[in-house]
Amino acid sequence: MKIIACLSQKGGGGKSTLARALAVELTKQKLNILLVDLDIQQKTSQEWSERRKQQNIKPIVDCQSYPFFDEKLTKLPYDYLTIDGPARISEGTLNIAKRANLIIQPVGASLDDLNPAIREFHALVKAKINKNKLAFVVNRISSNAEEKATQNYLEKAGYYVFSISLSEKISYREAQNQGLSISEVKYPRLKKQAQELVKEIIKKIGTS
Ligand SMILES: Nc1ncnc2c1ncn2[C@@H]1O[C@H](COP(=O)(O)OP(=O)(O)OP(=O)(O)O)[C@@H](O)[C@H]1O
Ligand SMILES: [Mg+2]
Secondary structure (H helix, E strand, O other): OEEEEEOOOOOOOOHHHHHHHHHHHHHHOOOOEEEEEOOOOOOHHHHHHHHHHHOOOOOOOEEEEOOOOOHHHHHOOOOEEEEEOOOOOOHHHHHHHHHOOEEEEEEOOOHHHHHHHHHHHHHHHHOOOOHHHEEEEEOOEOOHHHHHHHHHHHHHOOOEEOOOOOEOOHHHHHHHHOOOOHHHOOOHHHHHHHHHHHHHHHHHHHHO
């Protein structure tokens, strides 16, 4: 079993958005995926998967919420666990990070987003999490220049950054309101952007 954890210190950065897209695209590859919603207060991914079921959107994505990352999860018969982390980094985060094959932190372009996100990864490295398991996805980008500057900033801090970022798009929100993932939006260019990002993430998990 492989574990991909979407974590971040800040709320609203895109953890659920990414975890859902990963779960959908991996499920489409006929793999057994469990989307693990660790935000027991909000349960947004669980609600999203229920919206998906109500709309009869295929493939069906298995989603369960749990109050914390239970070791029992690793004994379940899934090929992948895609973890949608809680709104804040908690005590349990280190436990998740230890077990995960890849830890993805979505981050926005402003210094107010970037610096706390970098500090979060520094803290994980200090706690002996292998740096090769840590990676950033730049989210809510509005221009190529902003994308490049953000990627450079994160790389200078010493971390892996996926080459594909996500643009700030209303349709990404609308898709999720309908129970779709961002890799299922109706606009081909945006759909491709999300699908290519997921491909890049899956490739990385093979090497980390
Ligand atoms: N690239 C994007 N363009 C437009 N909207 C986006 C984008 N990424 C995320 N969003 C929207 O921003 C909101 C927050 O994203 P999301 O729920 O994925 O973040 P989160 O990290 O899971 O938040 P929380 O910490 O509250 O669980 C959602 O409404 C989502 O649809
Ligand atoms: Mg969320």
